[in-house]
Amino acid sequence: MSPGRPSLSDAQIAGFAAIAVLVHLVEAGIPSPVPGIKPGLANVITLIVWARWGLRSAVWVTGLRVLVGSLLVGSFMAPGFWLAAAGASLSLGTLALATGWNRALPRLPLTVVGASALSAVAHVSGQFLLAWRVFVPHPGLLHLLPLLLAMALALGLATGWLAQRLLQRLPATTADGYTSTHE
Amino acid sequence: MSLADRLLVMVLFGVVGLSFAAFWTPGGPATEAEIRVGGELVATLDLSHPGEHHIEGHQGISVLRVEPGRLRFVESPCRNRVCIHRGWLNTAGDSSACLPNRVSVSLRGSGAGAVDAVNH
């Protein structure tokens, strides 16, 4: 953890995870025009936490989201859960890479937009690999990969932009790690 | 977006472009096949389970072979071989028939890019 970047308290992590689960559920309730393609708005929360409070907090929030989300939808330990977990792991992996990059090259930093595009593509790749290798070993599925990656890139840029806008509006953190609200 | 962002996004666009060059073909993969004899549905085959299926038609047995994601006629009592010449079928929306034996197959699937019919 870099200095001046306090990590979140347990309660705050739970709070952000709850928001992420909420976003995830709302998204699940909206029918998608193309089956299997979702905007991934819950990732906005992960990105905000990553950009403001660092990788460790983002890993916690995302892990909780996947776990609680699947328990609520009832897909815990079912294929859907493993798909979400695979996607989340790879996407967190790329966020770790982005953290490393920013630490190594502080003068050429990646912002939340680039990280979002990268993690969205990684998310879809992770899900696809698992689906293709384990659940549906089906040569035809490979033809869908380019389409999925293109959608992921576009949606990743969109969610990244959204996260950036939200970060600009999010009040600065106080020294003790709580966000100060201005209500 | 920072300079690093722009570079990264350019690389990602390249990766997506390469994946199109490597894998993209329009037409969605079929996931199941409906088998009809004389127009009546007799079986629905899951194309993720390989195997051979013997379908009793009006003249004899038509043999269908299923491999992951595809299906073909391998034997049929017809002599004109149109059904066998059709080869492997793997696109949702495609269909084939052994007319003399009145056995037809229609592939179904709902992936992105599935077609409603195959012109041949």
Added chain:
Amino acid sequence: MDERLKQFFKRAAWGVALALLFVWLAQRQPEHDQVVIEEFLGLGTLINVSVYLESGQTEDQFDAAMHDIRPMIAAYQQRWSVITDGGLSAVNQALAKGEAARIDAELHPLFARAAALSTASRGLFDVRVGGLVDLWGWNRQEAFGTQPPDDEAIAATLAAIAAAPALDAAHYGPAPGVQLNFGGIAKGDAAGKIGASLRAAGFEHYLVNMGGDVVARGRKGDGPWRIGVRHPRPPRAEQPLMGIVTTRGDETIFTSGDYERYFEFEGQRYHHLIDPRSGRPARGLTSATVITSDPVLADAASTALFVAGPDGWRDTARAMGIDQAMVMGADGRVQATQAFADRFQASTGVAVTVLP
């Protein structure tokens, strides 16, 4: 607990409750499949009729329409078949006896179309090739020929056709040695009739697939109908399509190819598309695809373009008023008109050359 946290969790709980409400609402109205499909065998092929139901239309209405369409197609097959007893068979029997044949009124419209299309295609499409079709054995559904016919038999049939009068709608013959075969046009006509019946029953969004030749109208919900075009020689088994066409309104897409109805003899492939000039399978192309709004024209033109070959297809298309066409040569090269190439979504590795 911190006051703000308390407030936050209260809001989150409300949010979760709202989210669950959304999920419940979404699942309460499952998107039911609004495309209904019926398949049956007719005209020597598999006929697949898909209809997109608009609000208020039911599957029962579709079933009722299909209930009328099936016997109509059976009667149509009887009328135009060269092997069962019907209107066209009666004409052929009269011709075989060396007599002039009077043509039933119900056959007149398609006879007139066939005559006009034969003229437009400069004889590349010709229904008078029935004798050649018989010689090669393509009229036998259960078993095609296994070897090419004698050269003399082909020459004699060609001479008979050359000496015969041009097609006329009301009466024909005498034309000794000539038999009529409407196989290159009847499928298109029948597909058009199925479409007309569906429209009469109130369906405006349908797709009729006659063993690979497709007539489409309207849309499939909020998207167009998507038609894959089969690759005559698929480079890889996973890639059976040359590409995709999405339909615009009322359209017909027909392909004539050498890859299904054929036999092999001494290493040579003999397919069913006979060149009326040589009496033998047309050489030079592996497929010809045509898009136009008129199914009868599409059927005849795909045959004529295939027969015209790599050097003649473009002029034949122009002469028949076809501006969307694509052919694949025996060398694997793909050529198309500008209007076809503009809308065709080609598969990877399929390079389409535009021929102006």
